[in-house]
Amino acid sequence: MTLPAPASATTTATLGRVEVAKGHGTRNDFVLLDDRDGGFDVSAELVARLCDRRGGVGGDGLIRLVATARVADAPAETRTTAWFMDYRNADGSVAQMCGNGVRVFARYLQRLGLWDPATGELAVGTRAGVRTVRAVGVPVGVSGDAWFAVDMGAVTLPGGPDAVAAGGDAEVAVAGLTVTRPGLGVDVGNPHTVVVLADAEDLERADLTRAPEVTPVPAQGTNVELVVPLGEETAEDGTAVGRVRMRVHERGVGETQSCGTGAVAAAAAVRAWGGAAAPDVWFVEVPGGTLRVTFTLGAAAGGGVGADVTRAELAGPAVLVAEGAVDLGALLA
Structure with a gap:
């Protein structure tokens, strides 16, 4: 079903109401706002109120759909x-990227009749650059009726090989765990610190109601992923596939049921620790479901010999569950 295009956000806001939708990717959930004309004032207070789970719609963040031409500070490559x-994160702060959010954004465009997966890939402008989305089949043994894959771009380890060899480039203290552990910094267009744990019991014991303490803290803060490697299995085509289990504390949000960029970071870190023989395809189990991360070697911007970089594709479900109107007067009272 294709939904009719709602009235512009500017018009509905003038009347004291704004049309929104609600969606999630592996239960990483978002409030969706159609502001394609770019006339809506998205303040930090409004985002926080909309994302409030008791006084608002509820969500881990807000996704505003807007024409790229209307975004004054859009990166040049997204034009x-x-x-x-x-x-925007649930606290109203601006974020560069959200891997689950891009898939839900694509699903939202599809429902609004602004993109048809049958016509080809969708190019999405984000603060981390251009991300392309395509519809893909649901993997065998995984639930869901609509999966999308996102080209997440380059994945880098800021600390380089030395950090991998040392086990990490940061120290992370997590409430509920008795010792401080090394964490490996991973850049997926936004910052992550990945901590490997010995077993599922440690993962369960971790208290993520409080933000883990990372030393040193990256300038823009960091998301923290706690991961347990689950080993490798053989896919139907005979190739090796890795599997990890993950929990995440997202900056500006807290613990979430899933994090797309975090899944990429977790797989990238475990793959780096595994060495050259580690698989290129990983299934990441999160509390909200399962995601697939595929690594490839691609050309870096500018090209040149030795300029290849590791790139990642993130695949997973995208679900729209609700639509409605929000009374802004009541929300902001």
Whole structure:
């Protein structure tokens, strides 16, 4: 079903109401706002109120759909895209990227009749650059009726090989765990610190109601992923596939049921620790479901010999569950 295009956010806001939708990717949930004309004032207070789980709609963040041409601070490389995903954390802070959010954004465009997966890939403008989305089949043994894959771009380890060899480039203290552990920094367009744990019991014991203490803290803060490697299995085509289990504390949000960029970071860190023989395809189990991460070697910007970089594709479900109108007067009272 294709939904009719709602009235512009500017118009509905003038009347004291704004049309929103609600969606999630592996239970990483978002409030979706159609502001394609770019006339809506998205303040930090409004985002926080909309994302409030008791006084608002509830969500881990807000995704504003807006024409890229209407985004004054859009990165230059995104100017070729029609649509921009303006993503805000639940506390109202601006974020560069959200891997689960991009898939839900694509699903939202599809429902609004602004993109048809049958016509080809969707190019999405984000603060981390252009991300392309395509519809893919649901893997065998995994639930869900609509999966999308996102080209997440380059994945880098800021600490380089030395950090991998040392086990990490940060120290992380997690409430509920008795010792401080090494964490490996991973950049997926936004910052992550990945901590490996010995077993599922440690993962369960971790208290993520409080933000883990990371030393040193990256300038923009960091998301923290706690991961337990689950080993490798053989896919139907005979290739090796890795599997990890993960919990995540997202900056500006707290613990979430899933984090797309965090899943990429977790797989990248475990793959790096595993060495050259580690698989290129990983299934990441999160509390909200399962995601698939595939690594490839691609050309870096500018090209040149030795300029290849590791790139990641993130695949998983995207679900829209509700739509409605919010009374802004009541919300902000």
